[in-house]
Amino acid sequence: MLMKRVSLVFMIACALGLPLAIQRVGGGAELRPPAAEIPGVDELPPHLAELVPMCLACHGENGVPNYAESPVIDGQHEGYTYIQLRDYKNGARKHEVMNEIVKDLSRQELRELAAFFAKRPWPRLEQQAEEGDDILAERLASAGMCKECHLDDYMGESTVPRLAGQLTSYLVATMRAFKTKERANNAAMSNLLDTYTDEEIDALARYLGAL
């Protein structure tokens, strides 16, 4: 999409005009509150605070993502969010928009952004699973020992992400990306998901999204 170096300002414009590449979930992208009106944003240095409205344009002003591919980041664990931003920066995780957004930010800045989003409340997405998903998914999760790391209620901790109530369409996409190694920043997750069919991954995603 964007191969050349582009300015952040251009990125923001680009981000907001992205529905070509990214499928819209709901309204709100154009609502962009001014930075100053976002709760807690004053704890960030001004140049980071400036970035937040752009993040929210995709990840959702009230935490509900605006696009099917954008994950919930509000209320996600600080350690996990930081590690993802770090991985987007060093290229271990590839996504053209996210790579571009974080490329000039320092470790300290990434940590501050992660801390900011971690303090925001996790949104309720009210997603439904399908009939029979729970039985299948619980069997699949037990075989994969998912709870050993994601913990008892899939709430995660620190650098292990919360999965409960994450956007289902994103979970499908990212688990399939782990499987094909398109998402290559965790070999253990890739090896594990490689043993599941796409249909099984879909059922797991619907189950987790509905928790």
Next chain:
Amino acid sequence: MKTHTSWLAGASLLALAASSTGIAQAQEVEGARKYGDIRTVTQRMPNAAAGDGNNFLHTNHNYRQTRFYPNAQINTANVHRLRPAWIFQTDVKETMETTPIVVNGVMYVTTAFNHVYALDARTGEQLWHYKHKLGPITVYCCGPNNRGVAAYGDMVYMGTLDAKLVALDAKTGKLVWETQIADPELGYSETMAPIAVDGKILIGTNGGEYGVRGFVKAFDAKTGKLVWTFYTIPENSVGVWATHDFAGRDLKRDIAAEKEALAKLGDPYKTLGGGVWQPPAVDLERRRIYFVVGNPSPDLDGSLRPGDNLYTDSLVAVELDTGKYVCHFQYIPHDVWDLDAVSPPILVDVRDKDGKLVPGVLHGGKIGHLFVHKRDDCSLIRFSEAMIPQEDMWTLPTKEGARMLPGANGGVEWSPKAVNEKLGLVYVMNLHQPMTYHVESTPYPGGKLWLGGAFKVIPTEEQWGVLSAVDYHTGKIRWELEAERPLVGGVLATAGGLVFFGEGNGRFNAVDAATGAVLWSFRAGAGLNAPPASYTVDDQQYIVVAAGGNTQLDYKRGNNIIAFSLAD
């Protein structure tokens, strides 16, 4: 039996008088008025811990880690009268592997995510609660575990998931100092109970699944300053290119390919793993510590780490005062199954090959043998018959997955063993959990989980546990007791001729140390996967254990500390 009673007696009487008169007085425990300053742990207390029938000063009872509690008030004749005396519920319902420490009637317990509670050991009443504020980055493989504190001087010490060592005021639970041991972003974390000895706090590290470089460090107990570091991975980790294990079994190594890899990649010591996450045994006379070193990183992929991978999967001894290397014995050179050495070693006298009694070291490995070593030079005297099924050893991992027994959890997991020296028996927890071993080479991922493949439990195969009583003078199994689920958690032996252990289904058992006959059982309602302890206050002996389940084996979680005593 009771070695410190003279100065305790007065305080005990006072305590007894106060305990029956309700809340107002009970609060006084908080300021330690009842006990004066005798919570202070002076060096002579742990030195004499093996004979201390009052306290439980060390997560494995004493420096030799015998887990043998020398009080016989609760014994084979009366254990059927054992009943819960009190139950304390922590705020954290997650995996519990803590051993309660008891100092003069005050108990210290830890929970998942690094909470510490001080309790009145007679009543379970809370004296204080410390919640460690974990940093944003913690990286650990197998659950947010903690295995307990070290009590020393006026402080209690805990290692944290974000790789810190914290020192708390034993009276108030207030933080006195904290030290960053290593960088959690690179996969370092702490779950083991530290060991306090001669003004030093000893602690190792987790991280064998993340490409760390393992170590044991000694910190100054008063200030938290680093005194010495022993890296479990020397800069030359290659070793002797061993082709067979201690039993003469072929390890199926491709030495030529490894040598080629070494020439190309260099020595892999910087990311070779080798965690130490169980306490070292301390030999005060020889001024040495003995500990076991965990698996190499990446677990299943040997192609990136040519050589024997010293000192992974080994028993190692170093000097207590300097951390200088003394000797080692490697169980599995170039391990590609994560069948490492984790259960804490025990120091006892053992019969050597000529039947002579010599200072020895016992260790139960994930391969399912009990190993008996000469303490002098770490050499192997004998190993026991296999305590669990071994099949197709050593089949190399494959892309599709190769079955070999035991599975990667053992054999003997981290569960501490216990000994009864009179009977010459060591009590060892084992599990049987068949797995397939899959290899897939991936480069060092900078602090992320680095298995180099996957372990998969075979869902159609039965799993179970077994408690084995092994005669360490001969290596023969004297008796064994099967459990319906894999056993993890640890064992306690007592002078009452008893052995206590818990199960994943929540059962807590007392068995006859000589015969294995089950004499008493209790259902805790959550997985009982923590090492039991015992203590005596006001002439009443208690058995105490945490029932919090287990993350790794997904046993039902709980948050209870349960203390038992004899009903009238």
